[in-house]
Amino acid sequence: MKKSNLFKISAPFVLVIAIISIIYPKELTNFVIMVTTFFYVSFDWFILWLPLLALVLGLFIAFSKYGKIKLSSHEPEYSTFSWMSMLFTAGIGVGIVFYGPLEALWHYQTSPIGINGNYDQQEAMQNAMSISLFVWGLPAWALYTFGGIIIAYFAYRHNGAFAPQACVEIAFKNRIFTKPISKIIILGAIISIALSVSASVAMAVGQVSSGLKIIFDTDFSSDFYKIIILICLSLAFTLASILPISKGMKILGDWTMIISIILLLFVFISGPTHYFISVIVTSIGEVITKTISHSFNLYIFKSRDWLVWYPLAYIVWWITWTPFVGVFLAKISRGRTLKEFILCSIMIPTGFMVVWFSVFSGYGLLDEVQMSKEIVAMANSSNYEGTIYRILQDFPFSKLTQIITVFLFISFVITTITSAAISLGIMTSDDAKSENKFKAAFWCIIIALVSFAVVVTGKIEGIKAMGSFTGFIFVYLLFIMGAALFKQLRKDTK
Secondary structure: OOHHHHHHHHHHHHHHHHHHHHHOHHHHHHHHHHHHHHHHHHHHHHHOOHHHHHHHHHHHHHHOHHHHOEOOOOOOOOOHHHHHHHHHHHHOOOHHHHHOOOHHHHHHHHOOOOHHHOOOHHHHHHHHHHHHHHHHOHHHHHHHHHHHHHHHHHHHHOOOOOOOOHHHHHHOOOOOOHHHHHHHHHHHHHHHHHHHHHHHHHHHHHHHHHHHHHHHOOOOOOHHHHHHHHHHHHHHHHHHHHOOOOOOHHHHHHHHHHHHHHHHHHHHHHOOHHHHHHHHHHHHHHHHHHHHHHHHOOOOOOOHHHHHHHHHHHHHHHHHHHHHHHHHHHHOOOOOEHHHHHHHHHHHHHHHHHHHHHHHHHHHHHHHHHOOOHHHHHHHOOOHHHHHHHHHOOOOOHHHHHHHHHHHHHHHHHHHHHHHHHHHHHHOOOOOOOOOHHHHHHHHHHHHHHHHHHHHHOOOHHHHHHHHHHHOOHHHHHHHHHHHHHHHHHHHOO
């Protein structure tokens, strides 16, 4: 497929799928859930350990002779802080603010290793934090990093495209399967990226409207207010996507990370600090000792629903986002060695996630077992967006911190969509190497239009289902991409 034709094919294809997802969300969702449930239940043994495999392979590259390989002869374009900020805000985004107070509570109440599994309170709480950090910590960052080094290596060392299919085209050149596999990889990546981030925008609109309602005691949940919020968000991430990365995404990433750290430190210092320290220390031990056991525990004689819709669904969602996070990470990583790339991209974000979830999820658990139980009551009433605002009410200057949190929501969604649009613009540009502000802006418009339809109709299920479903193929394609990387590494270092 010529690069010049890729944009013309993929953009209408995404629109058609999006329209079907909006018109028939229930039917499409039911079909996708049926198919994905079959794959989850049939191949859970195959999916669950993939992040661990990515982690092991990544660490092997880092500490082997390959780790000294440098991505281009240039010096790094960005400072380590800016580099990590852009990676972090692109790879996780608004999810940590949305799920932070709730993640451990869900596992504490519903998982087979929580209170429903006949564990005592202390052990159930510890298990809940452990599984929360399993799905949000090392697995996500190991997958993103592995995808990133594959794309970066072939882009910088072999002048390949900044696109996930380039590794197959270069390492398996002239093979009979190269062209069809390449087409599947790139089209699957574009469709899954555009639809999954559209779902994220639609969810973020609800999060911002909920925050404004709590702060100003005025209902911002009507379609009118949500559309205004969506327009403002769309203008912001479109502007950021057409600016050079050094002037748009870098500044956004830096400020988003700074605001996150300030909010985290404020809650840590003004809250039950000793309790938070205890949770952090325990969580570090859980990450070190339980990552392998979580990667192979299929809970054979326990609830399958929890396994399917928590650990497995998370892992597949991280894999779905691996193409665009990998492209963006590769683009900002010129001049890094493979060892630096791998260790920084896995360890630093994982460390931040340990502290973040230990504080916010830890406080949610504390409220459940010793305090008002209002946080879990809000979650059970489907007011997920309001839980972090409720936590901040227990601390000084709550109005100010709630306003800061609204801005944090906005900033996270802008950075996520900006990085996705930049990646889509690169992948669909004529040479699949250069930033293309016009195509990035077009993808922003596509994402905004799909999000608008979802906000107006309230039918987010179809978009979410299709976004994750089209990305499901990368569960299998990652093996081919990984094989291409190791084949080329061996060949290049003979």
